[in-house]
Amino acid sequence: xxxxxQSPRHKITExxxxxxxxxxxxxxxxxxxxxxxxxxxxLRLIHYSYGVQxxxxxxxxxxxxxxxxxxxxxxxxxxSAASSxxxxxxxxxxxxxxxxxFFGPGTRLTVL
Amino acid sequence: xxxxxxxxxxxxxxxxxxxxxxxxYSNSAFQYFMWYxxxxxxxxxxxxxxxxxxxKEDGRFTAQVDKSSKYISLFIRDSQxxxxxxxxxxxSAKAGNTPLVFGKxxxxxxxx
Numbered sequence: 001x002x003x004x005x006q007s008p009r010h011k012i013t014e015x016x017x018x019x020x021x022x023x024x025x026x027x028x029x030x031x032x033x034x035x036x037x038x039x040x041x042x043l044r045l046i047h048y049s050y051g052v053q054x055x056x057x058x059x060x061x062x063x064x065x066x067x068x069x070x071x072x073x074x075x076x077x078x079x080s081a082a083s084s085x086x087x088x089x090x091x092x093x094x095x096x097x098x099x100x101x102f103f104g105p106g107t108r109l110t111v112l
Numbered sequence: 113x114x115x116x117x118x119x120x121x122x123x124x125x126x127x128x129x130x131x132x133x134x135x136x137y138s139n140s141a142f143q144y145f146m147w148y149x150x151x152x153x154x155x156x157x158x159x160x161x162x163x164x165x166x167x168k169e170d171g172r173f174t175a176q177v178d179k180s181s182k183y184i185s186l187f188i189r190d191s192q193x194x195x196x197x198x199x200x201x202x203x204s205a206k207a208g209n210t211p212l213v214f215g216k217x218x219x220x221x222x223x224x
Contacts, residue, residue: 033211040120042216043156043200050209058211090155097208099144103155 003027006091006104014112019078021107023091030096032074034058034066036087037106043090049074050096081111115139118201118215127224131188135201135215138182142203142213145177147186150198150217159199160186191222 004025013019023032034046045058047066055066063085065077078085088108092101118135125131133147143164148156160175162168162184168175174187184203188195201215 031209040216042118043214045211048211092155095208099146099204099207099210099212100158100161101202101212103148103157105155106153 004091004093004102004104006089006107008107009105010108012110012112013081015081015083017081019081019109021076021078021089021091021109023074023076023104024072025091025093025102025104026072027093027095027102028071029093029102030071031094031101032068033092033094033101034064034074034076035090035092036060036085037090038087046076046089047074078109083111085109086111115213116201116203116215119218120216122219122221124221124223125191127191127193127222129191129222131191131195131220131222133186133188133199133201133218133220135184135203136182137184137203137213139203139205139213140179140182141205142182144204144207145175145184146202146212147173147175148200148202148214150200152197156200193222193224196221 007022033048035043044060049068091104094101147160149159150156165179172189176185198217200217202212204210
């Protein structure tokens with residue numbers, strides 16, 4: 001069955017370290033998205049991509065970067081982790097012409 | 113004013129009750145409306161998808177859109193403890209290639 005996976009599921013890191021969260025989908029979806037979810041804020045869009053080599057900034061992109069070198073993967077990099085980036089991160093994907101997004105299981109990141 | 117407003121709850125109801133969850137929005141261009149269900153420590157999963165105004169029914173769930181009032185609802189009939197989750201509304205102006213705008217979610221508990 002097609003699916004979307006995220007790794008790691010849990011990570012603890014220190015302030016200032018570079019961290020990369022992986023997202024992999026097997027639906028061959030063109031669109032991929034990264035969100036963070038925090039209590040009181042709901043889901044906030046970090047970055048998104050509508051295809052290979054395409055990336056766009058979302059509502060809360062500062063301190064984060066993405067690159068899209070193939071259809072299946074959209075890794076999210078925290079260049080220099082900060083305590084404010086402690087959160088649960090969700091990756092999602094959708095077909096090019098449709099809105100319905102399918103979410104991964106999430107990565108719980110703690111920055112100490 | 114936020115683009116999408118959703119009462120965070122929590123909402124607690126007895127098993128068998130009819131539940132009404134709502135979102136209001138300010139952008140009259142929104143045409144595509146979704147409801148996602150998110151269980152604790154899981155990713156959101158798509159529950160209902162509707163286009164423009166009207167009702168859509170799927171089992172015990174009914175999604176209703178009133179574009180004139182900029183108001184959408186999700187009704188759950190004969191609620192079950194397994195319906196206990198956070199429900200997020202989401203919407204967009206154009207199908208595909210447009211990020212979704214999410215509400216913050218309403219936490220629902222159905223008590224047996």
